[in-house]
Amino acid sequence: MDAKQMTGAEILWECLVREGVTDVFGYPGGAILPAYDAMLRFPIRHILVRHEQGATHMADGYARASGKVGVAVATSGPGATNMVTGIATAMMDSSPIVCITGQVGSKLIGSDAFQETDITGITLPITKHNYLVTRPEDVAPAVREAFHLARTGRPGPVLIDITKDAQQRSCALDWEGAAPAQHKPPLPPPDAALCGRALELIAAAQRPVVLAGHGVMLGDATRDLQDFISRTGLPVAVTLLGIGGLPASHPRNLGMMGMHGEAWVNTAIQESDLLIALGMRFDDRVTGNLKTYAPQAKKIHVDIDAAEIGKNVPVDVGIVADLKDVLQAWQPKLTRCDIGRWIARIDELKGDSAVRDIQNLPDDGHLYAAHVIHDLWRATHGNAVVVTDVGQHQMWEAQYYKHETPRSLITSGGLGTMGFALPAAIGAKVACPDAEVWAVVGDGGFQMTMAELATAVQEQLAVKVAIVNNGYLGMVRQWQEFFYDGRYAATPLLSPDYVKLAEAYGLAARAITTRADVTPSVEAARRTKGTVILDFRVEQEDSVYPMVPAGADLHQMIRRPSPIVETGADA
Amino acid sequence: MQTTFVVHVEDRPGVLNRVASLVRRRGFNIESVTVGRTEMTGMSRMTLVVDADEAARPRLKAHLYKLVHVRRVCDLTDVPAVTRDLAMIKVAADPSSRAEIMQLVDVFRARVVDVAPESLVIEITGTEEKVDGLLDMLRPYGILETARTGRVTMARGAVARQNGVRQPRQPWTGAADDANVAWSV
Numbered sequence: 001m002d003a004k005q006m007t008g009a010e011i012l013w014e015c016l017v018r019e020g021v022t023d024v025f026g027y028p029g030g031a032i033l034p035a036y037d038a039m040l041r042f043p044i045r046h047i048l049v050r051h052e053q054g055a056t057h058m059a060d061g062y063a064r065a066s067g068k069v070g071v072a073v074a075t076s077g078p079g080a081t082n083m084v085t086g087i088a089t090a091m092m093d094s095s096p097i098v099c100i101t102g103q104v105g106s107k108l109i110g111s112d113a114f115q116e117t118d119i120t121g122i123t124l125p126i127t128k129h130n131y132l133v134t135r136p137e138d139v140a141p142a143v144r145e146a147f148h149l150a151r152t153g154r155p156g157p158v159l160i161d162i163t164k165d166a167q168q169r170s171c172a173l174d175w176e177g178a179a180p181a182q183h184k185p186p187l188p189p190p191d192a193a194l195c196g197r198a199l200e201l202i203a204a205a206q207r208p209v210v211l212a213g214h215g216v217m218l219g220d221a222t223r224d225l226q227d228f229i230s231r232t233g234l235p236v237a238v239t240l241l242g243i244g245g246l247p248a249s250h251p252r253n254l255g256m257m258g259m260h261g262e263a264w265v266n267t268a269i270q271e272s273d274l275l276i277a278l279g280m281r282f283d284d285r286v287t288g289n290l291k292t293y294a295p296q297a298k299k300i301h302v303d304i305d306a307a308e309i310g311k312n313v314p315v316d317v318g319i320v321a322d323l324k325d326v327l328q329a330w331q332p333k334l335t336r337c338d339i340g341r342w343i344a345r346i347d348e349l350k351g352d353s354a355v356r357d358i359q360n361l362p363d364d365g366h367l368y369a370a371h372v373i374h375d376l377w378r379a380t381h382g383n384a385v386v387v388t389d390v391g392q393h394q395m396w397e398a399q400y401y402k403h404e405t406p407r408s409l410i411t412s413g414g415l416g417t418m419g420f421a422l423p424a425a426i427g428a429k430v431a432c433p434d435a436e437v438w439a440v441v442g443d444g445g446f447q448m449t450m451a452e453l454a455t456a457v458q459e460q461l462a463v464k465v466a467i468v469n470n471g472y473l474g475m476v477r478q479w480q481e482f483f484y485d486g487r488y489a490a491t492p493l494l495s496p497d498y499v500k501l502a503e504a505y506g507l508a509a510r511a512i513t514t515r516a517d518v519t520p521s522v523e524a525a526r527r528t529k530g531t532v533i534l535d536f537r538v539e540q541e542d543s544v545y546p547m548v549p550a551g552a553d554l555h556q557m558i559r560r561p562s563p564i565v566e567t568g569a570d571a
Numbered sequence: 572m573q574t575t576f577v578v579h580v581e582d583r584p585g586v587l588n589r590v591a592s593l594v595r596r597r598g599f600n601i602e603s604v605t606v607g608r609t610e611m612t613g614m615s616r617m618t619l620v621v622d623a624d625e626a627a628r629p630r631l632k633a634h635l636y637k638l639v640h641v642r643r644v645c646d647l648t649d650v651p652a653v654t655r656d657l658a659m660i661k662v663a664a665d666p667s668s669r670a671e672i673m674q675l676v677d678v679f680r681a682r683v684v685d686v687a688p689e690s691l692v693i694e695i696t697g698t699e700e701k702v703d704g705l706l707d708m709l710r711p712y713g714i715l716e717t718a719r720t721g722r723v724t725m726a727r728g729a730v731a732r733q734n735g736v737r738q739p740r741q742p743w744t745g746a747a748d749d750a751n752v753a754w755s756v
Contacts, residue, residue, distance in 0.1 A: 121588075306633035311630055444677055
């Protein structure tokens with residue numbers, strides 16, 4: 001034991017440093033002041049946010065870009081409650097973050113003191129676990145266990161609420177004694193009998209499809225997935241958060257499944273006789289109507305979270321294990337699957353529906369979002385880390401930006417949090433300073449958290465912002481067009497002049513209205529140091545196709561209306 | 572359908588809240604919950620009765636295991652088990668009805684624990700059906716107050732087997748070869 005007396009605040013930072021933390025995102029306030037005062041004595045970079053929601057999204061973006069635990073700090077009361085959206089976002093997308101909040105003095109708890117709120121009670125259902133720390137002796141055990149919980153198993157957010165007196169009072173730091181307690185046995189290796197059964201199903205399948213989700217990246221199994229696919233030749237469909245788990249250019253990567261997945265992907269799933277689900281959770285945006293979902297298919301489901309097995313879709317073989325371990329256990333026993341006819345069938349589906357309205361959209365003076373994303377992909381050579389917001393632009397990004405590497409698409413999937421992109425992009429840039437980071441946002445979501453532009457400027461973090469500006473809350477407008485007889489209730493949206501806004505922050509910006517101007521603007525933005533805003537004034541009432549209406553059968557897609565003729569060539 | 576879980580939890584502040592919040596959050600309804608200390612320091616035992624169908628049972632169990640302080644969850648729904656409910660019933664009783672009520676108490680093997688000029692307090696331990704039966708019989712005399720603990724359940728026998736595997740009933744205490752407890756996620 002280090003006999004030296006330290007304050008709880010000092011112990012907090014000492015533990016964070018020992019856990020490998022170098023950057024935190026936060027906002028000071030009364031109840032967290034002792035911690036901020038102590039922070040100056042530790043090798044920690046603090047990024048001052050403009051709203052605590054931004055701090056959580058930044059920690060989230062940081063975690064998703066790097067695989068490390070992101071850390072957000074806030075004060076009690078409103079500082080803590082402002083974090084709720086970001087914590088829920090991280091929970092739904094299994095993102096490892098640790099949130100540290102100040103709390104009023106332990107004697108004042110329960111008295112409705114100034115800026116007191118029950119943040120551990122509030123975040124109970126949206127954290128993996130949380131702590132209320134009222135003594136300096138409990139700081140180190142809470143921090144160590146919090147980091148352990150956040151990054152192991154199915155990752156997720158953990159919150160530590162520390163009273164002001166626990167930060168101020170002193171004790172000796174007992175690092176070894178604070179090691180995380182073993183509450184349950186460690187994860188065992190994959191069950192051999194279940195793996196054997198899965199391999200039998202794979203060998204016998206005529207029309208198999210692999211469904212790859214976020215777990216491929218969270219479980220660090222991208223390499224193993226590629227080996228699995230090379231060995232078997234199985235076709236792979238990916239979830240939104242699974243994008244990047246297998247290179248988009250991989251010949252067996254079909255693309256994204258689900259509500260806005262390509263028609264051939266969803267059709268292949270519906271016609272398949274075996275689904276091999278790896279680190280995904282059969283979300284309703286992925287399955288459509290569960291009663292008619294892949295009716296002829298047997299299902300193998302591999303997930304680290306036992307509660308996901310059989311939750312939405314009954315499975316024939318459910319394996320609760322680390323995906324990497326499962327793929328490695330399968331690897332020596334795999335043989336090439338004899339599925340030439342099935343692959344030919346998928347190619348036929350592809351040809352018939354084939355891509356991509358993209359080159360068929362008339363370049364008639366209008367600017368289409370699909371073109372913007374496509375040209376952005378071209379101009380960045382597919383190498384950018386793209387962080388999207390939520391809505392139409394998110395789906396267009398997923399459809400038209402080809403991600404070759406893991407962790408190169410960062411997006412709020414499960415919770416669908418508007419306002420996520422800009423702060424998460426800032427977090428990603430802190431994690432990966434050498435990466436080219438683009439925030440692709442809609443005009444709605446951008447206006448939710450655009451205050452964080454000042455954070456990027458103050459911290460000199462270069463994030464390129466592409467606003468897909470259609471003057472509507474586009475996805476909601478699309479639903480109103482399709483399902484509410486075109487009554488646009490509260491979806492027309494006014495934006496400020498983003499070029500002038502950028503000027504106010506001392507940033508470069510440009511408004512783009514024609515396709516010819518897209519690539520030169522993106523290239524100019526790439527050459528410019530610092531944050532740049534590109535305001536793409538796209539076609540206002542364009543919709544995302546194809547679309548499976550909520551609750552409809554997966555193969556019942558709304559297709560892009562004629563007269564646009566779809567062809568197979570890639571632009 | 573009523574599902575009975577016995578949940579061993581670490582005795583930490585808020586652990587009951589975490590279990591109750593989880594059940595609510597996942598859309599189930601708690602029919603009854605009892606908590607008490609066990610013979611092991613720092614370990615509490617809950618009998619949790621939840622309305623959950625066949626398909627939801629393993630999922631709820633898996634969710635319970637995700638709580639850090641949950642050490643073991645046993646589903647006793649289909650296991651031979653002893654279940655008890657304790658009730659105290661205050662019933663109106665004047666000298667004219669007291670003897671009759673005392674006879675009923677004898678028949679139900681209950682006990683009178685307090686006698687007052689105009690009331691009796693009766694203590695009964697048994698299955699819920701038995702307690703309900705006594706309540707039905709006492710109702711005509713005028714029930715003034717009832718207090719029930721909710722169900723406490725314990726599996727019969729020293730150990731049980733499920734699918735041929737020995738099923739321990741004690742909280743997980745660190746045995747590496749204990750295959751019957753789920754791991755942390």
